[in-house]
Amino acid sequence: MTATESSKQARRKAAMAVLAHSASAEISARLEAAALPAHQTLREPENGLVMVRGRIGGDGAAFNLGEATVSRAAVRLSTGEVGFGYVLGRDKQKAAMMALCDAMVQSEELAGLAEEQVIAPLRAALSTKRERKATEAAATRVDFYTLVRGES
Amino acid sequence: MYVAVKGGERAIENAHRLLAHERRGDRDVPEVSIAQISEQLSLGVDRVMAEGSLYDRELAALAIKQSRGDLIEAIFLVRAFRATLPRFGATEPVDTGEMQVRRRISSTFKDIPGGQILGPTFDYTHRLLDPQLAEGFAPEGPMVGDASGAATPRVTDILGRDGLIEPSPQGRADAIVGDLTREPLDFPAERDLRLQNLARADEGFLLALGYSTQRGYGRNHPFAGEIRFGEVEVEFMAEDAGFAVPLGSITLTECQMVNQFKGSATEAPCFTRGYGLAFGQSERKTMSMALVDRSLRARELGEELIAPAQDEEFVMSHSDNVQATGFVEHLKLPHYVDFQSELGLLRKLRKEFADATAAAPMREAAE
Known part of the structure; x- marks a missing residue:
């Protein structure tokens, strides 16, 4: 894989991660505001399962922990870019929107638009949410202090 | 003579209708929503996901509602649902x-x-029932702390x-991961x-x-x-x-x-x-x-x-x-024929026993 390809893949993954963590309604609102490019469905959105794996001891050999529901879809833009949507849950609409976004991220004309209008605002909202969760947890961190008994 | 055992259909249908009615409970009390179960009985939902072996909060919450809060029944429902979906593959091991x-x-x-x-832990709580929760209670928002660099x-x-x-034991990258x-x-x-x-x-x-x-x-x-x-x-x-x-x-x-x-x-x-x-x-x-x-x-x-x-x-x-529940609870399904054969055998054994004990004193008397 060339450096350009790998950086493109990293960009696609980062966009997918933001979308996967965002609510369907928010993606849909952003996408509609950005105006949808012409595209066709390559894979009808469908629900299925993935077997989630853990590691023995957290860092050892893999084992099967249990399954999770997943939706997936694939689309192709009229300009040829093929996008894939994979997401936990059973929201086929979300998988389809993610596929469309993935295709847009790969398109030279649309990548900027997708980033500005869709991904960036969702990323900001997601990072605020994560930050809030982290600070809530941090408030429950124990601050040990030592009591000195008797004369010092 | 051959006797057909029929006639359960209507009783079953009516029993299910009665179940649905009982599940709803007093109709003057608002119906519980899936979102309420998912948000407010979240540890029950977690248990159903873990033992149902399927990560899907909504489905687990639905199963809890359908099972009237019987978590093992809910787990059963989730396992049955899982069998209806195709598996796309296995994830990368989580970190x-x-x-x-x-x-x-x-x-x-x-x-x-x-x-x-x-x-959010129950540890260090006093395990005293909280009457505030019985009458609608809006808790304060959580405190926030410094989460930087942690x-x-x-x-x-x-x-x-x-x-x-x-x-931890390391597996070969190409090793097949066992799947029960x-x-x-x-x-x-x-x-x-x-x-x-x-x-x-x-x-x-x-x-x-x-x-x-x-x-x-x-x-x-x-x-x-x-x-x-x-x-x-x-x-x-x-x-x-x-x-x-x-x-x-x-x-x-x-x-x-x-x-x-x-x-x-x-x-x-x-x-x-x-x-x-x-x-x-x-x-x-x-x-x-x-x-x-x-x-x-x-x-x-x-x-x-x-x-x-x-x-x-x-x-x-x-x-x-x-x-476990399948095997234990199958005991309540009709075992009429099995039981009749046991009953026949028992009657025969008891008769033999009665005949033998009746004969014994006579033998003793004869000696």
Whole structure:
């Protein structure tokens, strides 16, 4: 894989991660505001399962922990870019929107638009949410202090 | 004469209609929503996901509603649903070290990097019923603290750096990961299969077994090295996309039990370990799982096999509450023919016994 390809893949993954963590309604609102490019469905959105794996001891050999529901879809833009949507849950609409976004991220004309209008605002909202969760947890961190008994 | 046994259909239909009516309860009381169950009975939902072996909050909440809060029935419903969907494949193994931690404690080290984070816990509550909750209660929002620069490495990784604890067993990259949903159980079972079995095992069963090891039935001297729960990202190698795609995050609880040390002539002594991992916030479950995982390693560690919790065939064959309830509850299905044959045999034996005892005094009298 060339450096350009790998950086493109990293960009696609980062966009997918933001979308996967965002609510369907928010993606849909952003996408509609950005105006949808012409595209066709390559894979009808469908629900299925993935077997989630853990590691023995957290860092050892893999084992099967249990399954999770997943939706997936694939689309192709009229300009040829093929996008894939994979997401936990059973929201086929979300998988389809993610596929469309993935295709847009790969398109030279649309990548900027997708980033500005869709991904960036969702990323900001997601990072605020994560930050809030982290600070809530941090408030429950124990601050040990030592009591000195008797004369010092 | 051949007698057809029919006539149950209407009774069954009406029983189901009555069930639906009873499930709704008093119709003057508002109906509970799936969102309410998912948000406000979230630990029940977590348990159904863990033991139903399917991560999907909405489905688990629906199952709890349908089962009227009978969690084993809900688990059964989730397992049945799972069989209706195709499997796309297996995810990349999750990295619990990268968890967005919402709770993380260690009972072995006071000062751990990242600190002891209590999170939303029942620990330290007084276990007094709270009358406020009975009359509608809006709690205050949570406090916020400084979360900057607080990486939370696994405690076992810290111990591992000095070789004080055994390393996790590494598998070959191309090794086939055992899957008990695809292959029937076979003994002895490897640790991957044991952990899969324990992860979906009945919490009460694991709790009792774990407790039994603490009380002396296969003692293994445990410390809770670390318990953490929070969100972990899941990636799936999508063949069509050609790379591992992020699917989103799931909530997991992990327990690292640090157990009695072991050494030999060739190996320096080090702590051994037991591991627990489950969907959702499932602390009791993962702690019990880690205790039982460790006790099931008795054979591998050359320990004397004396207790039920060390017997993998016993543990793994009886841990699944869907299987267990199926076999126990099938006893209430009609066994009319079986029972009639037993009854016939018993009557015959009793008659033989009566004839023999009636004949005996006569023999004695004759002698």
